[in-house]
Amino acid sequence: MKILDKYIIKSYLITFTSVFVILFFIFVLQGIWLFISELAGKDLDFFTVVKFLSFYAPTIVPMVLPLSVLLAGIMTFGSFAENYEFAAMKSSGISLQRAMKMLSLTILVLSFVSFFFANNVIPQAQYRFLNLRKNIIQQKPAMAITEGQFNSIGNFNIKVDKKTGDNGQFLEGVIMHLNKPNTGQGANTVIKAKNGILRSEDDSNYLQLELLDGNYYENVTPKDFNERKKEPFAKSSFRRYTINIDLSKLNDMSSNDGDITSEKMLSINELIFTVDSLQLNYNNDVVSYVDNLSQRNESIINTSRTQSDTLITNAETPDILSLYKASEQSKILDITKNNLTSTQFSIENGKVDLEYKKKNINSHWIVFHEKFVIAYSCLLMFFIGAPLGAIIRKGGIGLPIVFAVIIFIAFHFMNMFGRKLAEQDALPAVLGAWMSSLVLTPLAIILTYRATNDIGVMINFDWLIDPIKNIISRLTKTNNNVN
Known part of the structure; x- marks a missing residue:
């Protein structure tokens, strides 16, 4: 490895480590806020609180890691461009593409580490975290209830x-x-x-x-x-x-509890086995609901047909209801109404049950794909952040933070939006989990192409700025004339 590669990797890793530690601390504080009702006023010792937070901490890595890669890329390469270090490299015949080569391999290694972390460490942390909460309540059952406020348990x-x-x-x-x-x-x-x-x-x-x-x-x-x-x-x-x-x-955690669910405690092999079992049960339930409904309606139809055939003798186009007595007609209508109501109730209950099971299957598939998305997001954010920093030519914590926050909010919003659509079966699970990555990948390709070819952003805002300047100049002239 050449001295230049060591310098670039060292500069990036120092910035990345600093950003990761700061963001990790911020998100841990957010976790404390989420679980403040379980920690405050319950006489927990310091060691238990530390265990509680240490088991929760790995669950926020999938959110902190891509943002840290993105922000470190913008800050590092923006600083290189701002201090004319890239100009010195290019004058020596070293292109931006060559300068990013070894660092790209380093990020690739980080992606594999993040995949291993998501597949092995996070499920264990989830499992230990939930068991710690249960053990706390078993040892001190009153901890599940706080005085003077409603506490939700199941x-x-x-x-x-x-x-x-x-x-x-x-x-x-x-x-x-x-x-x-x-x-x-x-x-x-x-x-x-x-x-x-x-x-x-x-x-x-x-x-x-x-x-x-x-x-x-x-x-x-x-x-x-x-x-x-x-x-x-x-x-x-x-x-x-x-x-x-x-x-x-x-x-049974909701989003207010940090989005912790049972499927996130499973590795890839366990998810595949669980999804196969859930899908088999779902298919059997669908067949069972259809068979039960068909047998039920068939028995009603056969009974009505037998009674009608005994009454129809010489009539060519009879009104079946008129063949019965007035007292029997009301009973028939009541029976028919009850049968329809009962059938509708069975259909609605079966539909709700099947929708819940389908949502559970989709949630498992989403968690399966998210383990790969975490690894890919590291590469994606690097190839967005590094070229963007070289283009804007600004280092430090000013403009890079603005760009990083905007891009990451878009990434996180699309990720949540795709997940919700996939859970509701409006999208395939693979598209829901990969939606944010698919949308931002073209941006990474465009920025990398422009940065390596010294094209720049080339975005013209004159159509927006010129009218504002004209309005301000007119207002200024009017005020001067009045004075």
């Missing part, structure tokens, strides 16, 4: 006025809301109790909540729409009521 929202006891296991003033999923009706059940006791075992995935002296309220939704206007409800009281809360529900 389908329950729990609020307590006060906690007492060595581990805060004795509760006072308990209010619970039970949200039924896929109903869109919010909290259908409300439970209030004067006191409560939390219990758990180390080898159990359930948190037991025993409520004392309380009331149970539940909204009732009749099938008849007219009856719903009366807003019926059920109410009961109890002396002792025990509820088992599944701690695995804590692992």
Whole structure:
């Protein structure tokens, strides 16, 4: 390796390391903010908090790494161009393409390291992170609940006025809301109790909540729409009521919890095996739903056809309903209405179930492709940042940060947009996961071509600037005339 290559690689790596450490620290602080409700006011020792953050930290590397590569490329090559170091290289017969050669190989090695990290380190970190959260709650079950505010655990929202006891296991003033999923009706059940006791075992995935002296309220939704206007409800009281809360529900993370899901705890081989199993179950469910619906409708049709054939004798074009008595006609209409309602209900439930399973399959495929996207994004951001820095000829932390933030926001937005579309089955998973990379790859090619051929950006903003200058000059002349 020549002295020039060592100098370029050293300059880039120093800048990259500095940027990566700063951005990593910023995103870790963001993680603390995301999980502040689980860390603050729960008497956790310093070592547990450090473990909590160390297991969370690897999950933010896929976001920090591409941004660091991009910003370091703009700053390093912008500094070279600003200090006329590229001019000195070109005067010695060294082109920009030759200057980037060894550094490009270094970024290629970084891409392979990032792929290994995404496939091996991050899944283990996810697994340990979620288990640490569960172990904390098992050792001190009251940590799952904070005084004076609603705490979401699975389908329950729990609020307590006060906690007492060595581990805060004795509760006072308990209010619970039970949200039924896929109903869109919010909290259908409300439970209030004067006191409560939390219990758990180390080898159990359930948190037991025993409520004392309380009331149970539940909204009732009749099938008849007219009856719903009366807003019926059920109410009961109890002396002792025990509820088992599944701690695995804590692992059902939403975007507010840092976007941590079970499929991200799997490596590539495990993802392939899991997707095959999920796809097989999905196909079997589709066949089962269709067969059940066909058999059900076929039995109804055959029954109606048999009854009709016994009544139709000499009529050529009979009205089948008129062949029955008036009392039987109303029964037939009611039966038909109930059958249609039941069939529609079965279809809707089956559709919701299949959509959820399809979304789960798509999520696994997205995670599978994202492991490769992380590696490719390092190369992509380098071939955007390095040529862009050479073109704008600005180093430091001013203009390079502006360009880096704009490009990375576009990259991240397209990544999230493609992921959502792929999860909803609006796009194939491979297109959703690779959308941002496919869109920005032409930009990397254009910038690299222009930088290596000394073309520059060549963007003319006169069509926008000239009208503004004319308006300002007119306003200035008007003010001078008035004065």
